Amino acid sequence: MFKSVLVANRGEIACRVFRTARRMGIRAIAVYSEADAGALHVREADEAVLIGPAPARESYLDAAKVLAAAKATGAEAIHPGYGFLSENADFAEAVTAAGLVWIGPPPAAIRAMGLKDAAKKLMIEAGVPVTPGYQGEDQSLETLTAEAARIGYPVLIKAVAGGGGKGMKRVDRAEDFADGLASAQREGQSSFGDPRVLIESYITRPRHIEVQVFGDSHGNAVHLYERDCSLQRRHQKVIEEAPAPGMDAATRKAVTDAAVRAARAVNYEGAGTIEFIADASDGLKADRIWFMEMNTRLQVEHPVTEAVTGVDLVEWQFRVAAGEPIPLKQEDIPLNGWAMEARLYAEDPANGFLPSIGKLEHFDLPGPDRNHRSVDVRVDTGVEQGGEVSQFYDPMIAKLIVHADNREEAARRLADVCGQVEVWPVKANAGFLKRCLEHSRFVAGDVDTGFIAAEEDELIPAGVPGVVVAAAFIAQTDIDDYYRTKMHGDGQEIWRSSSDALYGLRLNGPRWLERRLQINGLPVMLSARPQEHNQWWTLDTDDGRWIGGGTSGVFVTVGREDEDALTELHLVMDQPVLFHEGQAYVFGPVTYGAGSGSxxxxxxxxxxxxxxxxxxxxxxxxxxxxxxxxxxxxxxxxxxxxxxxxxxxxxxxxxxxxxxxxxxxxxxxxxxxxxx
Incomplete structure (x- = not known):
């Protein structure tokens, strides 16, 4: 076994590989760009090397700089993570030519499966069913337009070297084809240096099923069962789970056998994923599942497979790369319980999911060491409070993974986890994830890749929940009326704002108060009646009546009757912010005047x-x-x-x-x- 490994990547995957390396006594070496000088993966490594400016093409995608860093640090092996150079056959060859161990598949396998058009032809020869479409060499606009018409709309245009949803465009009408093609070609050229595309028939109720495969240099190939990655937005996976809901034994055998045949067809070594698309209009059936592509690397969603099999896939990567056989035979690989993963993105669901960048002034994720609420969750992240979300890299900031005995319990636990996420002022999608996991269709297993678009109104509700309005009223009242100091973890003080409240007296009734507030920029009006010497309030909002008490530490107590809901209150950048069910709400008295925005x-x-x-x-x-x-x-x-x-x-x-x-x-x- 090699004694040191350089991870040619950044963020959470670098941190995740380092964990296994440390456990196995392997020295961990990081590379980083100027934008990542203070990043978590740099500090977690035993040694780190600066390799260039922020743009990936001048740092993480520069193979020569990565190899120079390996030589300078005495690294014996290189793990590419995912993205960047992980599926670059030329880089793999350069690594081995430099006398280093390449922790990945042979370059020939990368080339065979790296281009979607060539991979589909190879799979047809191996007897693996493929999606109907066009993967020819003629890339002229005339030919591609004619092929799209032959296949029939809607069609899916895909960059042949693509991945992660980049270079992938759905086109529903012939008149939109040219624009969709141009965009796919630009993204293919920008992300992968290859503008070529293929065209596939777009399945109207598709499910994304993938199988984890593993091969070694001794001729062994196994699968570690399937994952369902159907919850997607713009072809980017959002929630993944293992196993796939509705997968019976016969269909599982058909799809996993096909996946192993695909791996054997290219003499595969290491971790890989065979991705299939299924027509879910009548459930999962063996004759309605087709090969899409192979990812010749570790996947972002690999933790759910690790959870249900008990296997450390990175350790397997290390051992196979060192020449050892796969540690388990097929019949010895278990499938226990259910696992789910949610991708926490720095993005704003209420604003078209636009990515959000900036400093993570407040960043708190759930976990067993969280002092106020313990939860069994695996958190993979490459950022921390005080770190930056940069414009130069992918907006995923963490992965939240849970494991349970059954699917219903896994969904409930992960929803609870997402509800505890606190991120500000960078926007995050935790509240959106929680609503996905709690949606009746998702709980019932009625999922496909169009789920998010179809249910968007429920998943991204407009306005501010009444419980948040009530909590903001109580917190603001404490700030205004009692002028007392609230302490945050770093010793900051909540400032006293100018009051914007109107007190009144109702005939034959108690004193009441009306307050105008601004919550996430939206003006709200609330009326309330005090109880118990003004320590508790009855609060009327647009969606009902609430009972709330004063703040205690960082909590505001609000609920219906006897059902209390603890809402967290923090001071971030001199602003009071409420965190409720994964969503952040900044509040204060109403201010007047037009703001600027994008x-x-x-x-x-x-x-x-x-x-x-x-x-x-x-x-x-x-x-x-x-x-x-x-x-x-x-x-x-x-x-x-x-x-x-x-x-x-x-x-x-x-x-x-x-x-x-x-x-x-x-x-x-x-x-x-x-x-x-």
Whole structure:
């Protein structure tokens, strides 16, 4: 076994690989960019090497710099994590040519499965069923347009070298095909250096089923059962679970056997995932599941497989890379209970899931060491309080994983975990995750890749819950009326704000109070009646009547009748913030005046929602546009974000060009309404 390993990656996967390395007595070496100088994975390593500026192409994607770091530190092996260089066959060859151990599959297997079109042809030869579509060499617009028409809309355009939803576009109408193709090609070129695409028939009720496979240099290949990754948004996985709901023994055998055949077809070694798409319109059936692609690396969602099998997949990677056989035979690999993983993203579900960047002034995740509420959860993260979420990298900031005896209990536990997440002022999707896990369709196992889009109104409710309004009233009343100091963990004090309350007297009734507040920028009005010497209040909100008490430590007690709900109160950047069910709510007295922001202004100006680079300007000054038509396309955090016309009109100005770097809030273009 090698004595040292360099992880050619960053964030939570680097930290996760380091954990196994430490347990096995292997020295852990990190690489980092200038943007990650203070990152958690740098401090957790035994040694760390700076390899370049923030942009990935100048640091994490620079193979020569990674190899130089390995040589300088005396690393004996390189683990690529996932993303970046993990599926780069040339890098794998360079690692072995340098006399280092490559912790991954042979370069030939990476090449065979790395391009989706070639992989599909290989799977057909191996007898693995594949999705109907086009994977030809002719990449002309005319040919691709004709093939899409032959397949029939809707179709899915996929970058042949793609992964993680990048370079993947659904197109529902022939008139939108050219724009969808251009976007997929740009993302393919930007993310993978390859603009080529394939086209597949879009399954209208698809489920994403994948099988964890493992091979070694002794000719052995096994599977570690399946995972369901159907809860997705923009082809990015959100919640994963193992095993797949509704998977019977016969279908499981068919799909896992096909996965092992696929691995054997390329003489696979190490950890890999065979991904299938299933037509879920009539449940999971063996003859309605098709091969999509193979990921020749460890997957983000590998912890759920580890939970149900009891296997440390990174340890297996180390052992197989060192020449050892797979530790277990197929019949000895167990499948116990149910596991679920939720991906915590720095993004704002209420604002179209736009990524959120900045400093994590308050970042508290649940776990067994949390002093107020113990929970059995595995947390994989690469950030911590005080760290930065950068515009240069993926917005996933943590993975939350639970294991239980059955699916219902796993969903309940993970929902509880998500409800305890506290992140501010960076936006996070914890509340959205909790609502997904508690949704009746999800609990019943009625899931497909269109679930989030179909249930969006329930998953992203408008407004502020009454319990939060009531809690904000109580906290603000304590701040205003008692002028007492509240202590946060770092010794900061909550300031006393100006009161915006109206007291009154009702005939034949007790004193009552009305207060105007602002919660997450939304004005709310609340009326309340005091009880027990003003220590408790009866509070009326739009969604019912609540009973609440004063703050105690960092908690505000609010509930219905005898059902109390503890809502956390913290001071973050001189603002009182309530955390309730995974959501953050900043509150205070109503202020007047217009604020600034990004997105679409009332005058039709399109503003950059975050820092990024302009990659396309589909509309020019003077062009007539319809509502929803792309005007400017911004690339940020490894994804494209189209800024579209807010109404029918004429483009009056486009103030940026392709290649421009823009700051958050920059006016990119202006659209004038057609009737003006």
């Amino acid at each position: 997105g679409v202004a009332s005058d039709g100006s399109l503003r950059a929602p975050m820092p990024g680079k302009i990659v396309a300007t589909p509309a020019k000054a003077g062009d007539a546009v319809t509502k929803g038509q792309p005007v400017v396309v911004l690339e940020a955090m490894k994804m494209e974000h189209a800024l579209v016309a807010p109404f029918d009109g004429v483009v009056g100005e486009v103030g940026v060009g392709v290649g421009d770097q823009v700051a958050d809030g920059t006016v990119l273009a202006v659209v004038t309404a057609a009737d003006k």
